[in-house]
Amino acid sequence: MLQAHELRLASEILPFLRDPAAAIARDFTAQATLLRLPAGATIFAEGDECSAFAVLAGGQVRVFKIGETGREITLYRFGRGESCILTTSCVLSQRNFPAIATVEHDATAFVVGQTTFRDWIDRYSPWRDYVFQLLSQRLATVMAIVDEIAFRRVDVRLAEFLLRHAQGDPPTVSATHQQIAAELGTSREVVSRILADFSDDGLISSGRGQIVVRNPAGLRQRGELRLGA
Numbered sequence: 001m002l003q004a005h006e007l008r009l010a011s012e013i014l015p016f017l018r019d020p021a022a023a024i025a026r027d028f029t030a031q032a033t034l035l036r037l038p039a040g041a042t043i044f045a046e047g048d049e050c051s052a053f054a055v056l057a058g059g060q061v062r063v064f065k066i067g068e069t070g071r072e073i074t075l076y077r078f079g080r081g082e083s084c085i086l087t088t089s090c091v092l093s094q095r096n097f098p099a100i101a102t103v104e105h106d107a108t109a110f111v112v113g114q115t116t117f118r119d120w121i122d123r124y125s126p127w128r129d130y131v132f133q134l135l136s137q138r139l140a141t142v143m144a145i146v147d148e149i150a151f152r153r154v155d156v157r158l159a160e161f162l163l164r165h166a167q168g169d170p171p172t173v174s175a176t177h178q179q180i181a182a183e184l185g186t187s188r189e190v191v192s193r194i195l196a197d198f199s200d201d202g203l204i205s206s207g208r209g210q211i212v213v214r215n216p217a218g219l220r221q222r223g224e225l226r227l228g229a
Contacts, residue, residue, distance in 0.1 A: 013081035016126035044097040050090035059107025072182035085138040159222035
């Protein structure tokens with residue numbers, strides 16, 4: 001059972017809980033649990049049973065797949081006020097989790113059991129609307145990833161990635177080639193080859209776990225290219 005301050009926190013991210021007298025708020029208080037999840041923790045491994053549904057109150061979770069060759073691809077991330085659509089789908093369909101979900105930044109989450117989750121879908125329209133809106137938004141994110149991987153050149157996406165994540169002076173990206181490959185849905189070898197080309201062209205310089213953007217304008221020009229350009 002949630003404490004009063006925990007329900008206040010929940011109502012900040014789920015506005016339909018703001019009326020403590022509402023039936024959904026009473027049920028949420030009685031049946032939800034607030035958990036703390038440390039960075040690095042695995043929430044679900046591929047094939048795990050989805051026995052609960054969680055809404056993040058803080059932190060960040062990454063959901064990804066690993067192929068037979070060991071290549072990773074990031075499907076999406078979610079943070080405060082959001083949840084995992086694969087968990088939602090698994091709870092509704094009673095199937096096992098098809099990916100891996102890990103905590104990137106220390107997180108807190110409100111958790112309800114799968115039976116309670118499905119019951120609330122049937123009984124409470126605000127809860128149902130929240131879940132369906134979540135599904136719609138995250139599906140659009142996943143479709144954008146599919147479009148990126150299927151129809152855009154890796155060098156274009158890599159240039160945009162570096163520009164988007166570079167920070168400081170000089171602008172620097174702190175990430176390994178393997179981490180970047182996982183974000184772009186390609187192999188480490190491909191990323192290393194393209195970065196070597198960028199370096200030869202004077203666009204970047206790289207060291208262990210760091211890439212310095214030396215020519216943002218030139219890199220931006222690379223990012224403006226499209227397949228077939």
